[in-house]
Amino acid sequence: xxxDHVTAPxxxxxxxxxxxxxxxxxxxxxxxxxxxxxxxxxxxDDLRVDAALSLLPGAGLSDEKLAEARSIAFDAxxxxxxxxxxxxxxxxxxxxxxMLEFVVGTAEVSDDYLPLFQEELGIPGEDxxxxxxxxxxxxxxxxxxxxxxxxxxxxxxxxxxxxxxQAGIQYVVLEKNEDxxxxxxxxxxxxxxxxxPNHFYSYSFAQRDDWPQYFSSQDVLLDYFRRCAxxxxxxxxxxxxxxxxxxxxxxxxxxxxxHLITPEGDQTLEANAVISAVGxxxxxxxxxxxxxxxxxxxxxxxxxxxxxxxxxxxxxxxxGTGASAAQFIPPVAEVAGELLVxxxxxxxxxxxxxxxxxxxxxxxWLFRHxxxxxxxxxxxxxxxxxxxxxxxxxxxxxxxxxxxxxxQNEMLRQFLALYLTxxxxxxxxxxxxxxxxxxxxxxxxxxxxxxxARTLKRDNVRLIVESITEITPQGIRTADGTEHxxxxxxxxxxxxxxxxxxxxxxxxxxxxxxxxxWHGDARAYLGIMVPSxxxxxxxxxxxxxxxxxGSIIFFSECEVRYVLGCLRLLLEGGxxxxxxxxxxHDEYNCRIDEGNLQMSWGVATVNSWYRNEYGRSAQxxxxxxxxxxxxxxxxDPADYVWR
Numbered sequence: 001x002x003x004d005h006v007t008a009p010x011x012x013x014x015x016x017x018x019x020x021x022x023x024x025x026x027x028x029x030x031x032x033x034x035x036x037x038x039x040x041x042x043x044x045d046d047l048r049v050d051a052a053l054s055l056l057p058g059a060g061l062s063d064e065k066l067a068e069a070r071s072i073a074f075d076a077x078x079x080x081x082x083x084x085x086x087x088x089x090x091x092x093x094x095x096x097x098x099m100l101e102f103v104v105g106t107a108e109v110s111d112d113y114l115p116l117f118q119e120e121l122g123i124p125g126e127d128x129x130x131x132x133x134x135x136x137x138x139x140x141x142x143x144x145x146x147x148x149x150x151x152x153x154x155x156x157x158x159x160x161x162x163x164x165x166q167a168g169i170q171y172v173v174l175e176k177n178e179d180x181x182x183x184x185x186x187x188x189x190x191x192x193x194x195x196x197p198n199h200f201y202s203y204s205f206a207q208r209d210d211w212p213q214y215f216s217s218q219d220v221l222l223d224y225f226r227r228c229a230x231x232x233x234x235x236x237x238x239x240x241x242x243x244x245x246x247x248x249x250x251x252x253x254x255x256x257x258x259h260l261i262t263p264e265g266d267q268t269l270e271a272n273a274v275i276s277a278v279g280x281x282x283x284x285x286x287x288x289x290x291x292x293x294x295x296x297x298x299x300x301x302x303x304x305x306x307x308x309x310x311x312x313x314x315x316x317x318x319x320g321t322g323a324s325a326a327q328f329i330p331p332v333a334e335v336a337g338e339l340l341v342x343x344x345x346x347x348x349x350x351x352x353x354x355x356x357x358x359x360x361x362x363x364x365w366l367f368r369h370x371x372x373x374x375x376x377x378x379x380x381x382x383x384x385x386x387x388x389x390x391x392x393x394x395x396x397x398x399x400x401x402x403x404x405x406x407x408q409n410e411m412l413r414q415f416l417a418l419y420l421t422x423x424x425x426x427x428x429x430x431x432x433x434x435x436x437x438x439x440x441x442x443x444x445x446x447x448x449x450x451x452x453a454r455t456l457k458r459d460n461v462r463l464i465v466e467s468i469t470e471i472t473p474q475g476i477r478t479a480d481g482t483e484h485x486x487x488x489x490x491x492x493x494x495x496x497x498x499x500x501x502x503x504x505x506x507x508x509x510x511x512x513x514x515x516x517x518w519h520g521d522a523r524a525y526l527g528i529m530v531p532s533x534x535x536x537x538x539x540x541x542x543x544x545x546x547x548x549x550g551s552i553i554f555f556s557e558c559e560v561r562y563v564l565g566c567l568r569l570l571l572e573g574g575x576x577x578x579x580x581x582x583x584x585h586d587e588y589n590c591r592i593d594e595g596n597l598q599m600s601w602g603v604a605t606v607n608s609w610y611r612n613e614y615g616r617s618a619q620x621x622x623x624x625x626x627x628x629x630x631x632x633x634x635x636d637p638a639d640y641v642w643r
Contacts, residue, residue, distance in 0.1 A: 007371045010081040017077055020369070021070045023362040026061060027384075028376040030069060031099040033076045036371045038088030040098055042076060049105040059105065059384075077370070087371060103376065104383050116629050120204060120382060120554075121375045127205035129557050131167040131564050139571040146571065149174060149258060149271035151244050151504075154182020156539040156556040157277035158225060159203065161234040163560050169567060172269070173234065174260065176243040180229045182279060184221040189305040189324065190331035192218035195447045199374070200381040200551045203228065209367035209374055214354045215447070246505035247274055249534060254576035254643070256535065272576070273535040275563060280540055280619060281495040283502060285609075287319060291471040299489040302328055313337040314487040317476055319468070321347060325492025326446045330455040332490070339461045340484055342468060342476065345607055346434045349448040351419045356449055382554070382625075389548040390624055393441030393600040405439045405600045412440045423453035430456055433465050441547060442604030494609050500542060500618075508533035509579065522618045525585040525639070526631060528559055534577035534643075535570075537563045543592050544628075545619040547601060547610070554625060562632035569637060578640040595622030 027049045050060030119128040135143035153175035164171040198211045229235045243261045258269045284301040300306040302324045316336040321343040367374040396406035404410035424431035466478035475485040500522040506514035509532045527544035596602035596617040601610040
């Protein structure tokens, strides 16, 4: 799994090249060749993809156009090989813009995307989000006085540790588990996998060219983050089996006092700054159903899967049909004697034929042999799965339908409804149950390759949509009076996404309790900082969740760079603390709230973890990825009180 990718020479076998090109994404292939050869004539208008059709094979290009694109790509590669693999000079800004416009197809792109594009592309292989400075160079001996505690060794925590190490800042990572990985260590249910393409769901500076599948399973992702911890050299700085019970700010000394629970007993630790990397989806949520504790058989949550419970031949009940449930229900159905699936709200399914597919050898060949193809492919995923999808869930205030929020959203709804009709057309009884009646984007969508229909059509599976009234010692009773006797109950009911930083107690300046301040309605400036809590930085904090399948790793990289920028300002100015100005925080959150009310998840009434108990979205980011990237490139000193 090399992170320092080196492109291999092209082979002399022309047929080998042709076979590989059959698997190439044209939107990434031709810009890669234009970059490599300097031949911008490859970027023909008639070979551009249609951004509005990015979910379809070929993204709007006919079979004839796809074949023509591969033919000219083959000719370009052969010339490049026979000419001695000579790379063209780096393109200028205008040439880069032409390449970028080709990737995004028919969409319009502003010049603001160019610097983000160059950074995300990572050409010529530099880590453009690295700090680029060392603490001792800025502060001299004073640098030794700054110590940072990172809470959590998941995806964001490892990233923060690596950046701190690059900047020469003393740090310690506190992890409650016995290993790194966070959610990919804790969630071991059958079928667990990522729903963002792996070539995008990975650190921009630590890319693999040998992912075994397009959407990797839990064990592969855990191995990736374990390898990252080792190759980044941060593992020696991680204290495992160490849980932070509370954090209290000492105003007089400008330090955080952390109270720890360890195998050796309770301990305390002092740090000048704290980075919380505990995530949003780490505390299981159980449904508030009467009698839940009375069930006589085994029961467990998907995030705390009990592998000692034998499911083979048993009568199993699953409560929930969200993202996790949609992954573990199919493998459970294969072994259970009977499976009862209790659904409150049906999810929208996004057709993803490659969801369980292995990455073909030819695709990995492209990554290894065509210079910059891996980077352009990653950026194509970036656009197709994030920026290109955002307009489809934006609210048109003049739109009157209850099942969509705009003409584009209606187009998406019809596309997804057609997919469900194709999958369940032979079972009208099931089709009625699985067809959502809320706007796409209002709840988390589920990737599907047809496995959901195949599973629900099994003879041993029953989909039940009557509401649950209670859980009894024998099973589950529904509103129609039926008691469904079962041997095992599995809760696929998600996480306490709105309860940020729980159950940790956090006390800031003046004795302010963070959870009392939030009162169940978490807010933060940029999702990172909260007034009255100096030197406390949140990763994957309030309103930093991405809905339309962007990669949360992108957000974490932006956030960590911003945090390092704040620490640099502390060192440069000789300050002990920085505290977000309340007016800056409040103005920012007003804009976030207004933005969320312009998106489908902000106006729909369907139940969703995208909103908290007050009906406000404390989780989601309502704008494009470009905007967050711009806001977090470097901190504005005027946003803070410095002491």
